[in-house]
Amino acid sequence: MLTIENVYKSFQGNMVLKDITLAIEGGSILGLAGPSGEGKSTLLRCIQGLENIDSGKIVCGGRIGFMFQDFQLFPHMSVLQNVVYAGKFQPRERRATLLRRAEELLERLGVWNLCDRYPDRLSGGQKQRVALARTLMLEPEVLLCDEPTSGLDMAATADVAELLRSICAKRTVVAIASHDMSFLTKVADRIVLLRHGTIAADIALDQFPNLPKLAVSFFEE
Amino acid sequence: MEITVKPIDAVIFVGTGLSISFRLLLGGLSVGLFLGLTLAILRHNGIGRRPIAHYVSLLRGTPVLLQLSLIYFAIPGILGVRLSVLSAGIITFGLNSSAYMSEIFRSGIEGLPRGQFEAAQTLGIPRFFIWKDIILPQVFTAILPALTGEVIALLKETALIATIGGADIMRKSQVLAAEQFTYFMPLCIAGFYYYFIVLFVESLSRRLERRLRRAHH
Numbered sequence: 001m002l003t004i005e006n007v008y009k010s011f012q013g014n015m016v017l018k019d020i021t022l023a024i025e026g027g028s029i030l031g032l033a034g035p036s037g038e039g040k041s042t043l044l045r046c047i048q049g050l051e052n053i054d055s056g057k058i059v060c061g062g063r064i065g066f067m068f069q070d071f072q073l074f075p076h077m078s079v080l081q082n083v084v085y086a087g088k089f090q091p092r093e094r095r096a097t098l099l100r101r102a103e104e105l106l107e108r109l110g111v112w113n114l115c116d117r118y119p120d121r122l123s124g125g126q127k128q129r130v131a132l133a134r135t136l137m138l139e140p141e142v143l144l145c146d147e148p149t150s151g152l153d154m155a156a157t158a159d160v161a162e163l164l165r166s167i168c169a170k171r172t173v174v175a176i177a178s179h180d181m182s183f184l185t186k187v188a189d190r191i192v193l194l195r196h197g198t199i200a201a202d203i204a205l206d207q208f209p210n211l212p213k214l215a216v217s218f219f220e221e
Numbered sequence: 222m223e224i225t226v227k228p229i230d231a232v233i234f235v236g237t238g239l240s241i242s243f244r245l246l247l248g249g250l251s252v253g254l255f256l257g258l259t260l261a262i263l264r265h266n267g268i269g270r271r272p273i274a275h276y277v278s279l280l281r282g283t284p285v286l287l288q289l290s291l292i293y294f295a296i297p298g299i300l301g302v303r304l305s306v307l308s309a310g311i312i313t314f315g316l317n318s319s320a321y322m323s324e325i326f327r328s329g330i331e332g333l334p335r336g337q338f339e340a341a342q343t344l345g346i347p348r349f350f351i352w353k354d355i356i357l358p359q360v361f362t363a364i365l366p367a368l369t370g371e372v373i374a375l376l377k378e379t380a381l382i383a384t385i386g387g388a389d390i391m392r393k394s395q396v397l398a399a400e401q402f403t404y405f406m407p408l409c410i411a412g413f414y415y416y417f418i419v420l421f422v423e424s425l426s427r428r429l430e431r432r433l434r435r436a437h438h
């Protein structure tokens with residue numbers, strides 16, 4: 001469960017988020033939609049605590065995992081090192097199973113065979129999976145993904161949708177920011193549309209089976 | 222004007238200055254690296270930005286010879302302590318080099334994407350380890366060529382120790398020159414010594430660079 005109440009955020013007087021209020025249930029995927037520059041990344045970064053909010057309240061029930069748009073894998077570490085490194089700083093009981101969990105995750109994401117490779121020898125889709133594995137090692141209760149399909153081709157995009165859905169089978173809260181409406185309609189249970197720093201629409205997808213078509217035409221105005 | 226010393230003896234004589242030159246280089250390098258890195262990290266974290274900028278500007282903006290004389294002759298007089306030639310040299314070359322190194326480190330740190338810090342932060346890695354294991358290894362690889370240049374500059378600067386009587390390669394060659402009434406051979410020998418050390422430093426740096434780069438691919 002993640003709740004955001006009356007959140008305001010500005011950069012040097014430029015108001016990016018205005019009075020955002022939003023509650024996200026565990027086990028569901030929220031799609032944050034909107035054209036570029038509307039504050040999707042900023043909202044995710046505020047939730048993660050990478051940005052300080054001007055006012056309002058963000059309450060989050062547990063650990064947060066963050067997937068960066070450009071993955072931000074550590075280039076001087078192999079895939080396996082990338083995934084296990086931060087585990088050194090986790091509680092003792094989780095440290096004991098570090099390698100086993102890493103193997104399990106990488107296996108499930110189909111990149112265990114790449115565990116000795118360095119990031120600059122991975123494709124975009126492979127980087128994405130490694131970054132996802134690295135984040136999931138934290139066993140986050142909230143998973144934030146910023147533009148997870150940027151730089152991916154159609155097939156890889158479909159894979160990402162599948163992956164995120166399977167993760168979300170549990171009680172995790174997943175929030176995905178993307179300007180790609182057709183991707184969001186495939187992956188999300190609910191779509192929140194950001195326009196001019198406010199929530200312009202908040203739609204549960206199962207009630208609007210036609211939304212994809214509507215939304216696409218909305219963006220083409 | 223005749224040369225009475227055999228070339229091999231001249232080479233050995235000038236070579237006895239190696240020990241001082243090396244100690245100055247390694248001492249100055251240690252001080253320079255440690256202080257330079259510390260200043261760069263402080264500055265990156267917004268601590269003491271102004272004073273550090275002044276420090277760098279001052280040390281880069283005045284002659285090293287002047288700094289050396291100040292530290293060897295003037296400061297001990299004022300503070301009432303005596304510094305050995307070697308410590309005065311290590312302090313001067315170390316401080317001077319730290320100014321250049323802090324700028325090199327700073328450019329390396331600023332050259333890293335901000336996302337690297339953020340990704341490490343979101344993974345719950347403590348600050349110290351973010352620097353030690355995530356940031357600095359990448360910075361070091363990126364700035365190795367610039368750092369090598371600074372090591373070479375430092376080595377050549379150590380020759381200034383001769384001006385306060387340090388018995389380094391340069392000084393030994395001057396002594397020999399004065400005794401033999403000829404400058405050419407002693408200075409050439411000193412030059413070869415410096416140049417050989419530089420070639421060694423360069424090859425070391427190249428090998429290190431290859432190894433670091435290979436490790437990332």
Ligand SMILES: Nc1ncnc2c1ncn2[C@@H]1O[C@H](COP(=O)(O)OP(=O)(O)O)[C@@H](O)[C@H]1O
Binds near residue numbers: 016037039043
């Ligand atoms: N660190 C920052 N400093 C100043 N302005 C920023 C900063 N980050 C984002 N912005 C501004 O905030 C607005 C929203 O950006 P962003 O959240 O990245 O949008 P989106 O992810 O929806 O494309 C943009 O106008 C952008 O210029």
Ligand SMILES: [Mg+2]
Binds near residue numbers: 037041146147
């Ligand atoms: Mg964005």
